[in-house]
Amino acid sequence: MSDDSRPDADADLNAAALAYHETPRPGKTGVEITKPAATQRDLSLAYTPGVAEPVRRIHADAQAAYRYTNRGNLVAVITDGTAVLGLGNVGALAGKPVMEGKAVLFKRFADIDVFDIEVDAETPEAFIETVVRIAPTFGGINLEDLAAPHCFDVEQALIERLDIPVFHDDQHGTAIIIAAGLLNALELQGKALADARIVVLGAGAAGIASIKLLIELGADPQRILTVDRRGVIHSGRDDLNRHKAEIAVETDRRSLEDAFQDADVFIGLSGPDLVTRAMLAAMAPRPIVFALSNPVPEIRPEVAFEVRDDLIMATGRSDYPNQVNNVLGFPFIFRGALDVRASRINNAMCIAAVHALKDLTREPVPASVLEAYGLDALTRGPDYIIPKPLDPRLRDTVSAAVAKAAIASGVARA
Template sequence: LKTTVPDEIVNTVKNISIPFGGINLEDISAPRCFEIEERLRRELDIPVIHDDQHGTAVVVLAALINVSRLLKKNIKKFRVVISGAGAAGMANANMLSLYGVKDIIVCDRKGAIYDGRRGDMNPYKKALAKKTNPRDVKGSISDALKDANVFIGLSVPNVITKDDIRKMSKEPVVFALANPEPEIAPEDAFPIARILATGRSDYPNQINNMLSFPGIFRGLLDVRAKGVNEEIKFAAAEAIAHTIKDDELHEDYIIPSGFDRKVVSSVAHAVAETARKTGLARH
């Protein structure tokens, strides 16, 4: 669309929505993406999903489910640090929180976001601060990473160092997802991270939201869903994760390939069943 004005985007999507069974939003920056998606979900009776937020968050959750299976640790007890408070960073924090992960710290360019921080805050960051960072950690991302189990990078290149990973807990998990240049060079992270994932196809464990679509929309369209909820996204993440069997899991194989044909059908089936169970299916 040749506009960045939320009202114009919302009205355009509403006007063209009649023949469609769902709307996939793409490449809308924060914070306007939150308002646009919220309004369209309220005003339309079909699923509306902002891919940059929820597609990424579903695949990250799937990868973390498999990390917990591989390391035999409870995902809900992970200490997670997220770099980036844009669309993807906030969506990941919200989804992990709703899934039950209790200790999440989100960092932006000013450092850790905490309740009461004054600088560089907007209404969405303020809401996020109230449900994350339970230990009230302040300071830089390096400070936040002390004793963390998981780092999730959804920001810019070169924001953490080898020393930052060494500050993390035993068996550190690093998802450096900035693309094409990640938050730390994979060659630097490989020797010290127990598990490393990136957004790139030339390294193991590519976190790519193509794993969540088209399976999510295939399932929603199959039941003519009226909307989408968190249970549907959780079901999609769990379907992606369990495409890999227990005896196949490995540090270099925590997430299936985007070319694995089982993924789309597994996700579509799980989404359709969950839509029926949660009352969003028309048939």
């Protein structure tokens, strides 16, 4: 266990986090003026009477909003507060610090402006209607911390009703980073995605989206066993919602222990310490374990490597190698989509992001990255299957790949 998982370290971190959010000015974001406002003429251009002319242009052609307003670089990060981090349904207002944090990441990594919006909505339909009504303000919508299963229906409804990108990062962002790291890990272990036996623990937003993306990339759906609180999701169960029913398979395996037998890959999106030494020992030779529960993984790396020395492992933590971190994806995916005024983020764009991330680990790592992480060297291998979040190449590499895929798939408008 690392030092930051001790109670005293947690207390110190909590106190520091509160001070960070409160002082010297509450919150983490603000609004800045991007044009001169020092003279009377400046003000007459910024507001009346000068502002009337761009109004007329936009009224005549809605696409002119991208030329005369900030719409083309403005994303809404929106939640209903029903699944905030690991804290659950804490409500819209309590989710605001997380939404502000997401805004910080958008700006820091991709220079995208964000309004964070917290919606008190009694039903998914009310939430959808709210987002639709405010959508003209934005060039893209990032859905955040929506509980499953309604998150799937909310996203799909908004995609169908809006002509700007709608992206639920807890689903697709997580899936993209997992897929990129997994493809590299499979190559290093001498295995093929199509042949891999995969166990996914957790059938929420991230789990189901990851399964669907891996199938798009070539995984065999019959070789993927998904496990929820009641065991393996199999076709004989009568308690499945339609989203779980889509990933159910015919199998006689019922428990998590059963699922682990001869598995090549484990992807954990569930809770702490749920994987035992015996489960890990039962996996196939050269296994891959993505234990992504945060802050405490499903099995800790120090425990896992005591059981298996032929293992490649990733977690969601920054203090272990191979951190699966959504910041590797969403800022640059939106950057690419906004740059070409995409009407949506489609599967082709997600797959392009996967391959861009996967391939970046094959390139020489810049000195600035080594310095930031206190490393002498870093090359593709068991401890480097996914780029580091502070790699400056991510913006150009991933954004360009996403933009090209948007153009090729016919959803770009610029």
